Amino acid sequence: MNARLGNHQYRIRLKAKDKQFVEEFDRRVSTVLSSRVHKLWKTKDSEFYVEIGSYLLYSFLRRSLQELKPFIEHCESCTSAFIRGFFDSAGCVDKVWGRISGSNSDLSLLGYTQLLPSKFLGIKARGPYLVTRRGSILTRRGKSYVRKGDCYSIYVACSEVMEFWHKIGLAIERKRLRLEHAMGLGEDASVGAGGGTCTRHDFASRAGSGI
Numbered sequence: 094m095n096a097r098l099g100n101h102q103y104r105i106r107l108k109a110k111d112k113q114f115v116e117e118f119d120r121r122v123s124t125v126l127s128s129r130v131h132k133l134w135k136t137k138d139s140e141f142y143v144e145i146g147s148y149l150l151y152s153f154l155r156r157s158l159q160e161l162k163p164f165i166e167h168c169e170s171c172t173s174a175f176i177r178g179f180f181d182s183a184g185c186v187d188k189v190w191g192r193i194s195g196s197n198s199d200l201s202l203l204g205y206t207q208l209l210p211s212k213f214l215g216i217k218a219r220g221p222y223l224v225t226r227r228g229s230i231l232t233r234r235g236k237s238y239v240r241k242g243d244c245y246s247i248y249v250a251c252s253e254v255m256e257f258w259h260k261i262g263l264a265i266e267r268k269r270l271r272l273e274h275a276m277g278l279g280e281d282a283s284v285g286a287g288g289g290t291c292t293r294h295d296f297a298s299r300a301g302s303g304i
C-alpha cells in the first residue's frame with residue numbers, strides 16, 4: 094500500500110494483481126468511511142488498484158502495530174477480521190490438504206499474527222519459519238527480482254482448518270473455495286464460514302478520540 098500527499102489530500106492506494114482482493118479492500122474501506130465504492134484501475138502490468146482520499150484513515154493506518162493492537166484485539170470479530178485480512182492478502186491454501194500458510198518479511202507482524210488465533214480463538218498456528226533468504230531470486234510474471242529481506246511463513250495446521258473456516262474464514266472467493274474444496278465441502282458451504290463483523294467500532298464517531 095502506498096500513501097501520498099498531493100493537492101492537500103492524503104491518498105491511500107492499494108495495488109495488487111488479485112482483483113478480488115482490491116475489490117474486497119475497497120468494499121471494507123468504503124463501509125468504514127460510509128462512502129460509495131471507488132473506481133478500480135488497471136495498470137499496464139495487469140495489476141489492479143484503488144485510490145482513496147481520507148486523512149483520518151491515512152493517519153490510522155500509519156500507526157505502529159503496537160498502537161493498533163487495542164483495535165485488533167477489541168473483540169473476537171475484530172481479531173478474526175484482522176487474521177482474515179492477513180491471510181486474504183498474504184496467504185495461500187494448499188490445494189490437496191487445505192493447509193493455510195501466510196508469508197511476509199516482517200517478522201514481528203508474523204510473530205504477532207501467529208499468536209492471535211490461539212490466544213483469542215483457540216486455533217493453533219505455527220511459525221514463523223524462515224522460508225527464503227535475503228538475496229535469493231524471486232521470479233514473478235517473467236521478471237526476476239533479488240529479495241531485499243528474509244521471508245517467513247506461518248501455518249494453520251490441517252487439523253485446525255475447519256475451526257479456522259468457522260471462526261475466521263477467507264473473504265477472497267478463490268481462496269475460500271479452494272479451502273472448502275480441500276475440506277470436501279459443497280458449493281453452498283459458505284453460509285457456515287466465518288466473517289462476522291464487529292458493530293461496536295464506529296470509525297467516524299471515534300475520529301475525534303484519535304483515530
Ligand SMILES: [Zn+2]
Binds near residue numbers: 168
Ligand atoms: Zn470489535
